[in-house]
Ligand SMILES: NC(=O)C1=CN([C@@H]2O[C@H](COP(=O)(O)OP(=O)(O)OC[C@H]3O[C@@H](n4cnc5c(N)ncnc54)[C@H](O)[C@@H]3O)[C@@H](O)[C@H]2O)C=CC1
């Protein structure tokens with residue numbers, strides 16, 4: 097049926113108030129939260145801030161860096177969403193950046209260059225994370241802290257030790273972001289098996305470096321059989337995907353865009369769960385209540401207070417049990433290195 101412009105206008109104005117009422121009803125059922133990005137001017141920080149600015153689950157976005165954050169903040173703030181953006185630069189502005197935050201994302205620190213391991217970043221990034229988490233302990237002790245900065249295997253134990261020293265530790269609220277490992281696993285498996293990658297879920301457990309990244313291809317959803325050569329090549333690719341990007345970038349850093357997407361997805365799951373959405377699950381690296389390791393990534397059930405519980409590692413195949421065995425020494429060494437560093441850091445800062 098052909099309508100005149102006037103008829104169309106009349107139709108639109110009769111429908112629009114209903115749409116607006118519907119949209120605002122669903123938006124009112126969520127409480128918009130305050131989120132900070134520490135390291136907001138970086139390769140990850142900038143696209144992550146952009147993606148967060150698009151979310152109706154966020155009321156305030158606090159962008160902090162030691163450089164350039166005012167420019168990033170001005171730029172992102174022009175996007176026509178409701179999220180209020182404020183930028184903070186330098187240590188003097190850090191406390192204000194953190195006050196009242198519900199979720200703090202930390203991608204601050206140096207990335208790898210070809211030939212480096214994530215552990216090679218420890219010397220610089222351990223202090224950066226310790227300083228930033230100390231500021232969180234003082235200014236937003238109840239916030240969920242999501243750590244992206246490598247080496248995640250060590251920076252999460254450091255963050256936990258700092259929060260403990262300030263008597264504000266809550267194991268539900270400190271999470272190492274390993275989401276990218278799961279997204280890569282889903283992508284590579286879908287490519288290899290001709291599946292829709294958006295419908296594939298691969299639990300990835302362990303840590304976030306080389307051998308410590310353990311994809312559970314026996315527990316993939318939907319279930320798919322793999323030959324031994326497929327298991328070997330997919331496991332190798334998932335464990336070395338970060339290095340694949342570092343080498344392709346040839347000295348210009350590591351994964352930033354895929355990590356920003358992974359960080360945003362992780363954040364939205366956290367915010368969904370804070371708002372009471374049941375059954376929200378993401379993998380993450382936490383103080384482990386369910387394994388022999390002090391810290392370990394597993395699928396996590398998220399809830400109103402952060403991590404509700406670890407779902408555990410499920411029924412492992414013989415192949416996966418061997419992968420854990422192979423990761424043991426490296427993962428434990430990374431954890432202890434973080435714990436030892438935190439002791440020294442705290443003894444110096446007293
Ligand atoms: N968890 C994961 O899956 C992944 C982790 N990463 C890690 O994320 C980190 C950041 O990577 P990129 O964004 O590519 O690096 P980048 O160098 O592009 O950005 C880092 C930003 O941190 C800032 N920064 C440095 N010290 C700071 C401090 N004390 N306070 C606040 N900001 C500070 C820098 O000014 C810079 O803007 C690296 O450690 C990298 O290894 C990267 C990809 C994936």
Ligand SMILES: O=C([O-])CC(=O)C(=O)O
Nearest residue numbers: 208214246338339350351
């Ligand atoms: O590989 C790196 O250095 C960055 C990282 O953690 C990843 O891409 O998984």
